[in-house]
Amino acid sequence: MSATSIILSVLCAIVCVIGEGGRTPPTKLYVDGRDREHGYTIIDEQIRYSGWRQVLRRRVSAPHLGDKHLDFDVIDQAKSCGAVVIFAWNSTSKTATIIREYMPGPHRVLSGLAAGIVEDDKHGIELDGRESLELIAARCELEEECHLAGGTWYRLTDEGVSSKNKLNSQFACSQAQMKSAVSMDKYVVTEITPWLVIDPEHVLEPRPMDDEEDIVIISGVPTDDILKTIREGDMNIVGAFASLLALEKLRSLGEI
Numbered sequence: 001m002s003a004t005s006i007i008l009s010v011l012c013a014i015v016c017v018i019g020e021g022g023r024t025p026p027t028k029l030y031v032d033g034r035d036r037e038h039g040y041t042i043i044d045e046q047i048r049y050s051g052w053r054q055v056l057r058r059r060v061s062a063p064h065l066g067d068k069h070l071d072f073d074v075i076d077q078a079k080s081c082g083a084v085v086i087f088a089w090n091s092t093s094k095t096a097t098i099i100r101e102y103m104p105g106p107h108r109v110l111s112g113l114a115a116g117i118v119e120d121d122k123h124g125i126e127l128d129g130r131e132s133l134e135l136i137a138a139r140c141e142l143e144e145e146c147h148l149a150g151g152t153w154y155r156l157t158d159e160g161v162s163s164k165n166k167l168n169s170q171f172a173c174s175q176a177q178m179k180s181a182v183s184m185d186k187y188v189v190t191e192i193t194p195w196l197v198i199d200p201e202h203v204l205e206p207r208p209m210d211d212e213e214d215i216v217i218i219s220g221v222p223t224d225d226i227l228k229t230i231r232e233g234d235m236n237i238v239g240a241f242a243s244l245l246a247l248e249k250l251r252s253l254g255e256i
């Protein structure tokens, strides 16, 4: 390879990386680059059912299908700009605060973490440019469900991991830029951002819970018990996902 072509390929590499708009360049893990261009297009989207949740019929075309198309039923939250889930940690007692509640899907009382959807109209009014809508929503949910506030907050996913899903949809969220939210499931539109908060304090008069919420707050839970609830299937996947990321973060901070 001549010197010129080496310089050109280095330049190309730089330009190509920048040109990816922040997307990770190809590696062994992301053979075609992370979040690769896919050529699928949403050609129609209808709300087929709308209640607490919405079922959208999404009609998608793809280059390999020619004139044919694919229909998918995907689930979205009504009025939502994504979701948040919060792992609360007490650095003095080295324990977490979790909740136990009746979960209508599994029809069981299971363990979980404080979590909720990000609501444009509810959380957007507190938006003042200093904090993201996701963080405001996370603070609200922690106060409502665990009666805790303040503390040091860590987002557990990287900035820029969110898909551009919402922007492709006619149901785009007006204010939120859900920068770090992760897809909850293959057939779910809602994306979730996991948080760790260290040393939040008790709130004497917490925000009221929503009517349907019937929650028991369990504080003083050691890490071994968190792992046990996950292994025993006593915590749902979203709670377990955030807990495991939080424990990993606590380890990297030297907390555990």
Ligand SMILES: *[C@@H]1O[C@H](CO)[C@@H](O)[C@H](O)[C@H]1NC(C)=O
Pocket (backbone or CB within 6 Å): 090, 091, 092, 093, 200, 201, 202, 219
């Ligand atoms: C954190 O743990 C310490 C030691 O057990 C306790 O005194 C304190 O009240 C706990 N903080 C919260 C918010 O529960």
